Amino acid sequence: MKPSYLHFHGFTREPFGADIEIANILETHQVRAVTDRFDYAVRLGALGLVTGEVGSGKSTALRFALSRLHPSEYRPLWITASSGSILEFYRQLTSELEVETNTFSRAVLLRIIRGQVLDLATKAKQKPVLVIDEASLLRIAVYAELHTITQFEGDSKPYLPVILVGQNNLIDLLGYRTSIPLASRVVARYHLQGITRKDMDDYLQHHLKIAGIPRQLFSDAAVTAIQQGSGGLLRRANHLARGALVAAAHEKTQLVSAEHVRMASTELI
Ligand SMILES: Nc1ncnc2c1ncn2[C@@H]1O[C@H](COP(=O)(O)OP(=O)(O)OP(=O)(O)O)[C@@H](O)[C@H]1O
Numbered sequence: 001m002k003p004s005y006l007h008f009h010g011f012t013r014e015p016f017g018a019d020i021e022i023a024n025i026l027e028t029h030q031v032r033a034v035t036d037r038f039d040y041a042v043r044l045g046a047l048g049l050v051t052g053e054v055g056s057g058k059s060t061a062l063r064f065a066l067s068r069l070h071p072s073e074y075r076p077l078w079i080t081a082s083s084g085s086i087l088e089f090y091r092q093l094t095s096e097l098e099v100e101t102n103t104f105s106r107a108v109l110l111r112i113i114r115g116q117v118l119d120l121a122t123k124a125k126q127k128p129v130l131v132i133d134e135a136s137l138l139r140i141a142v143y144a145e146l147h148t149i150t151q152f153e154g155d156s157k158p159y160l161p162v163i164l165v166g167q168n169n170l171i172d173l174l175g176y177r178t179s180i181p182l183a184s185r186v187v188a189r190y191h192l193q194g195i196t197r198k199d200m201d202d203y204l205q206h207h208l209k210i211a212g213i214p215r216q217l218f219s220d221a222a223v224t225a226i227q228q229g230s231g232g233l234l235r236r237a238n239h240l241a242r243g244a245l246v247a248a249a250h251e252k253t254q255l256v257s258a259e260h261v262r263m264a265s266t267e268l269i
């Protein structure tokens with residue numbers, strides 16, 4: 001059964017959801033900026049960095065950039081990092097490469113990964129592209145070794161472009177002495193910031209449209225309140241917008257006001 005606020009406003013689906021399809025991703029200038037850096041790093045077989053606050057749209061922008069690679073030419077590999085050991089990282093990567101192995105030997109895993117990357121790049125002609133999301137969680141030991149899976153033939157063949165995605169401390173992690181070999185391979189980086197008041201207007205309307213409402217339900221003051229209350233960060237903006245729609249429906253009001261946004265904000269941390 002649909003929650004009553006969906007009925008009241010006439011939504012065809014839950015608005016401001018986290019499960020946004022590729023086709024519904026709004027091509028903001030930030031998404032385009034990430035895609036440009038991504039394409040450049042992929043072309044050079046090098047390293048790209050995407051940083052930003054929690055909920056600023058990093059993973060979504062990367063999903064968009066990856067989706068534009070032609071599947072017959074590229075093999076996207078997506079890892080959501082954990083704070084585990086390098087062994088766990090290698091096991092995650094072998095699984096993403098669809099190699100079955102029971103080994104817990106670092107050396108063997110490394111050999112398997114390098115072999116698989118080489119095969120993809122040279123035999124299958126499907127250039128692998130690795131995105132490591134939540135890379136700010138990786139241990140420093142992983143940063144010290146990561147470059148060894150990207151380079152081949154005495155460092156002359158950069159077969160595995162890597163895009164590291166994470167919060168701002170990613171930059172600090174790359175500043176460690178042991179991370180220098182990896183950091184030296186960075187050719188492009190981009191930092192996502194909160195969106196502006198004007199972009200927030202477009203963003204809210206876009207999400208309303210995806211959920212079946214082709215008109216603006218938020219008053220000017222409500223848009224400003226969402227932008228200020230979220231600092232332009234999209235996940236928080238989603239929660240504020242959805243909460244404000246619930247509050248407005250509760251009062252049987254179609255137009256969402258700044259007061260509805262304020263009410264929604266008291267429910268968030
Ligand atoms: N370009 C976009 N178009 C439409 N919605 C977006 C876009 N970017 C982000 N969003 C919305 O914002 C939410 C948060 O974005 P996302 O998960 O990409 O942020 P993040 O920076 O990766 O967060 P975290 O730091 O927690 O990993 C998404 O679930 C989606 O609803």
Ligand SMILES: [Mg+2]
Nearest residue numbers: 058059060133
């Ligand atoms: Mg993310």
